[in-house]
Amino acid sequence: MQTLILNGSPRKNGDTAQLLQHLRKHLTGEIIEISAYYDNISPCIDCRRCKKTGICVIPDKMQDIYNTIETCDNIIIASPIYFSELTGRLLDVASRLQTYYYGMQKNGGHPVKKSKRGAVILVGGGEGDAQIAYDTAVRILHYMKAKEVYPLICSHRTDEIPAAEDEKVLDEIRKAADFLQL
Numbered sequence: 001m002q003t004l005i006l007n008g009s010p011r012k013n014g015d016t017a018q019l020l021q022h023l024r025k026h027l028t029g030e031i032i033e034i035s036a037y038y039d040n041i042s043p044c045i046d047c048r049r050c051k052k053t054g055i056c057v058i059p060d061k062m063q064d065i066y067n068t069i070e071t072c073d074n075i076i077i078a079s080p081i082y083f084s085e086l087t088g089r090l091l092d093v094a095s096r097l098q099t100y101y102y103g104m105q106k107n108g109g110h111p112v113k114k115s116k117r118g119a120v121i122l123v124g125g126g127e128g129d130a131q132i133a134y135d136t137a138v139r140i141l142h143y144m145k146a147k148e149v150y151p152l153i154c155s156h157r158t159d160e161i162p163a164a165e166d167e168k169v170l171d172e173i174r175k176a177a178d179f180l181q182l
């Protein structure tokens with residue numbers, strides 16, 4: 001069982017990190033975590049080379065992620081909510097999935113062979129609602145062929161209660177881990 005985690009938080013021990021630590025306790029197998037802030041992944045520059053070749057030419061860590069997207073069983077998107085969305089840095093990483101968009105246009109089918117399961121873990125101080133960020137995350141997961149996605153998990157009162165103390169969310173994460181390992 002291989003799980004890819006895309007972490008959109010800049011806080012190394014913040015709310016997202018705490019929830020991911022909890023998730024790790026319940027997940028077996030290999031876990032590969034990518035930091036949208038610290039892994040130096042360039043955004044898509046819309047050079048359109050992938051439109052012709054199906055391959056992204058930017059030589060950075062995203063190349064490893066493309067390989068992991070091929071092989072993994074699960075993908076988790078975990079992020080703080082910023083202005084009701086995923087963080088900008090995480091959207092930058094997601095923009096590199098444009099190569100799959102062109103791949104789908106060209107082949108009719110999905111360029112990633114193996115279907116995956118997905119889950120979305122969000123945290124927010126308490127402003128607005130989490131639906132926009134969740135919908136974006138689900139779209140991004142679909143781009144990576146994570147078709148079956150667990151319902152929204154969101155600790156949305158972190159200004160008052162740290163996510164690590166949000167018992168309902170901790171329980172949901174345990175259930176999501178069961179879903180991912182079915």
Ligand SMILES: Cc1cc2nc3c(=O)[nH]c(=O)nc-3n(C[C@H](O)[C@H](O)[C@H](O)COP(=O)(O)O)c2cc1C
Nearest residue numbers: 009014015016080081082083084124125126127158
């Ligand atoms: C620039 C910025 C924008 C934010 N926008 C929202 C928002 O729209 N809704 C919300 O509930 N919280 C918002 N927050 C609060 C964070 O989502 C919240 O503090 C979260 O727990 C931080 O997670 P982290 O510790 O994993 O980074 C925002 C925080 C920042 C820095």
